[in-house]
Amino acid sequence: MKKTINIPLGSQHISLLEPVRFKFECENEKIISVDSDVGFVHRGIERACTTKFKFDAIGYVVARVCGLCAITHSLSYTAAVEKLLGGEITKKAKYLRILLLELDRIHSHMLCLSHTCENAGFEAMFMRIMGDRELVMEIQELLTGNRVQFDYINIGGVNRDINSEVAKKIIENLYEVKQRVLGYMDEFTNNWSLSLKFKGIGALSLDDAYSFNAIGPLARASGLNIDVRNEIDYLPFNEIGFKMQTQFEGDINARNIVRLNEIFNSILMCENIVNGLPEGEIFTKLKGKPNGEAIVRFEAPRGELMYYVKGNGSAMLERVRIKTPTFACIPAFTHIFVGENYADAPAILASFDPCLSCTAK
Amino acid sequence: MLTSLIKAFTNLFKKPQTIDYPVTPIIKDREYRGLIEYGEESCIYCLKCEKACPPGAILFVKTETPSENEKNKKGLQYHYNPYLCIYCSECVRACPKPDEALWQSNKKPLPATKEGKVNESWFELEKLKKTE
Amino acid sequence: MKKIKVSLESVREEIESFYDYKKWHFLTLNGLALADNRMEVQWIFSKYEALDEVVVYYAEIEYTDIIPSIADMIPSAIISQREIVDMFGVKVDGSEKGLYLDEDSIQRPLSGCAI
Ligand code: SF4
Ligand code: SF4
Numbered sequence: 161m162k163k164t165i166n167i168p169l170g171s172q173h174i175s176l177l178e179p180v181r182f183k184f185e186c187e188n189e190k191i192i193s194v195d196s197d198v199g200f201v202h203r204g205i206e207r208a209c210t211t212k213f214k215f216d217a218i219g220y221v222v223a224r225v226c227g228l229c230a231i232t233h234s235l236s237y238t239a240a241v242e243k244l245l246g247g248e249i250t251k252k253a254k255y256l257r258i259l260l261l262e263l264d265r266i267h268s269h270m271l272c273l274s275h276t277c278e279n280a281g282f283e284a285m286f287m288r289i290m291g292d293r294e295l296v297m298e299i300q301e302l303l304t305g306n307r308v309q310f311d312y313i314n315i316g317g318v319n320r321d322i323n324s325e326v327a328k329k330i331i332e333n334l335y336e337v338k339q340r341v342l343g344y345m346d347e348f349t350n351n352w353s354l355s356l357k358f359k360g361i362g363a364l365s366l367d368d369a370y371s372f373n374a375i376g377p378l379a380r381a382s383g384l385n386i387d388v389r390n391e392i393d394y395l396p397f398n399e400i401g402f403k404m405q406t407q408f409e410g411d412i413n414a415r416n417i418v419r420l421n422e423i424f425n426s427i428l429m430c431e432n433i434v435n436g437l438p439e440g441e442i443f444t445k446l447k448g449k450p451n452g453e454a455i456v457r458f459e460a461p462r463g464e465l466m467y468y469v470k471g472n473g474s475a476m477l478e479r480v481r482i483k484t485p486t487f488a489c490i491p492a493f494t495h496i497f498v499g500e501n502y503a504d505a506p507a508i509l510a511s512f513d514p515c516l517s518c519t520a521k
Numbered sequence: 522m523l524t525s526l527i528k529a530f531t532n533l534f535k536k537p538q539t540i541d542y543p544v545t546p547i548i549k550d551r552e553y554r555g556l557i558e559y560g561e562e563s564c565i566y567c568l569k570c571e572k573a574c575p576p577g578a579i580l581f582v583k584t585e586t587p588s589e590n591e592k593n594k595k596g597l598q599y600h601y602n603p604y605l606c607i608y609c610s611e612c613v614r615a616c617p618k619p620d621e622a623l624w625q626s627n628k629k630p631l632p633a634t635k636e637g638k639v640n641e642s643w644f645e646l647e648k649l650k651k652t653e
Numbered sequence: 654m655k656k657i658k659v660s661l662e663s664v665r666e667e668i669e670s671f672y673d674y675k676k677w678h679f680l681t682l683n684g685l686a687l688a689d690n691r692m693e694v695q696w697i698f699s700k701y702e703a704l705d706e707v708v709v710y711y712a713e714i715e716y717t718d719i720i721p722s723i724a725d726m727i728p729s730a731i732i733s734q735r736e737i738v739d740m741f742g743v744k745v746d747g748s749e750k751g752l753y754l755d756e757d758s759i760q761r762p763l764s765g766c767a768i
Contacts, residue, residue, distance in 0.1 A: 199753035206740075207762045217575035220609050291538045305554035311609040319610070320552075370674050373729040385702055386678065392705055455654055455697065455707050457680075466680050468697070479763075483681040483733075491729040520753055 175506035178516035209480040232460040240469040244450035253317035262426040268461035272513040280357035317443035358413040362508035372492035376463020382410035388459035484518035553627035563621035570612035578606040603630035682733035722746040
């Protein structure tokens with residue numbers, strides 16, 4: 161007689177925000193093998209970028225890959241094209257780009273934290289965090305004119321300047337968010353029922369993090385020092401107080417703590433930017449057509465995002481390759497599931513913060 | 522335990538976080554990115570906005586009854602599809618006369634209905650544009 | 654960005670001698686359609702904690718060639734291998750079709766001869 165049973169999770173499941181299917185093979189409660197299917201929302205964006213749109217419009221196209229890290233997508237693409245065109249953008253534009261990037265990271269991490277709580281059965285915390293997340297959404301809307309699709313980055317700079325009212329509101333709201341996040345920090349470290357679901361569950365060891373090439377908060381929770389903000393120089397992250405956040409346990413709790421610490425770090429960076437914003441233009445016109453190859457990496461909220469862009473001197477590009485963070489992490493995800501209880505699977509999955517519309521693009 | 526009881530009790534009298542929508546209107550920021558508006562009198566028919574628009578939501582198509590504007594030599598007419606527009610305001614930045622000929626408002630589009638035939642009429646325009 | 658040309662036969666050896674899993678980080682496998690029914694495959698690596706050090710191994714191949722798999726050395730390569738199979742219609746050792754595309758969709762969309 162067969163000793164194992166197959167239990168699917170997805171493609172529609174209460175704990176999922178986006179369609180993905182995992183097929184777990186379980187022996188009693190333990191997961192012994194995992195199979196995944198991630199291609200439910202494939203939209204052919206890479207092909208559209210090389211057949212339908214001119215290079216200056218693609219920044220807006222790739223922003224539609226994903227709603228949560230829209231800004232990182234358009235930023236990476238624009239940075240790649242700027243590299244090919246060989247222009248330098250102003251310091252102020254760079255600072256404003258980081259500002260929005262970090263605001264985006266704050267709200268994305270808050271969404272992930274709330275979602276992990278929900279999947280661990282703590283609905284009240286979910287609502288609390290989602291409610292507080294509105295504070296960040298509000299300033300994003302003031303800054304860019306839209307809550308989710310910012311369309312803020314543009315080849316050569318940014319689209320909108322910041323005025324003193326908005327700057328004041330950003331500082332106020334971020335102060336408020338900081339107080340709330342301090343409250344979560346307490347909850348995530350001391351709450352007994354959350355620790356039951358989070359501590360020691362879904363752990364990834366440092367060695368496995370290396371060999372599976374884990375990235376983002378997943379890797380940093382295992383103690384792997386990988387943060388692209390530390391490895392690039394097109395934006396001055398170190399100037400404005402970036403600090404790598406790592407933990408060592410590698411379990412769900414460690415991932416949550418990494419995210420919370422990153423929120424604090426991002427708030428600090430945003431405050432520094434708003435207080436010390438250099439004077440200058442926000443836009444420099446770059447001339448020419450992209451020619452040659454460029455690889456650009458950025459740290460999206462979920463980890464490293466890579467763009468490969470190849471142009472041939474005409475308005476149509478030859479190739480746009482998007483490597484999204486969740487996509488690269490899928491082998492690591494499936495590895496973590498093995499040996500865990502099926503009942504913990506939703507909470508573990510949420511703690512990865514998977515973004516399937518990125519993955520399938 | 523006690524603090525959580527007190528919290529639970531005070532929560533009963535707290536106002537909800539959400540907005541009671543149709544009764545209380547949602548406050549729209551002045552700078553909110555919404556529909557693109559067009560002032561025919563000031564337009565110089567340079568067609569820069571049409572070229573700049575990523576999804577192609579602005580089309581200038583030949584018409585039988587062109588406007589009086591003397592810049593409009595080819596007899597074109599402006600068409601705008603609010604349901605295709607992504608509100609990126611590339612067109613406004615491309616326009617040589619922003620605020621007079623083309624500007625961004627903070628208005629929302631009405632919901633598209635089947636009766637409005639938004640898609641069908643737009644496809645017609647796209648076909649016309651192609652055959653020109 | 655440093656580009657190193659390899660051939661399909663030697664790529665596994667080259668990567669094996671180069672790849673130290675504590676120093677290098679496998680980014681992705683990338684494909685690029687070239688003229689005359691050829692394509693370029695790129696194995697892209699970056700270094701941990703170094704300032705923008707990216708190394709690209711690349712090989713020019715025909716669509717009929719079989720690309721060797723590196724998933725035994727680098728387990729995370731499996732997913733990008735499956736992607737390239739779908740997108741370019743090439744064969745990668747041990748990677749099956751169907752990560753994104755269904756049977757009734759456009760096949761090999763990025764290969765320059767989509768069907
Ligand atoms: S706002 Fe953007 S999408 Fe809308 S019409 Fe203008 S350029 Fe086109
Ligand atoms: S860019 Fe401005 S002036 Fe030119 S056609 Fe468009 S609306 Fe008219």
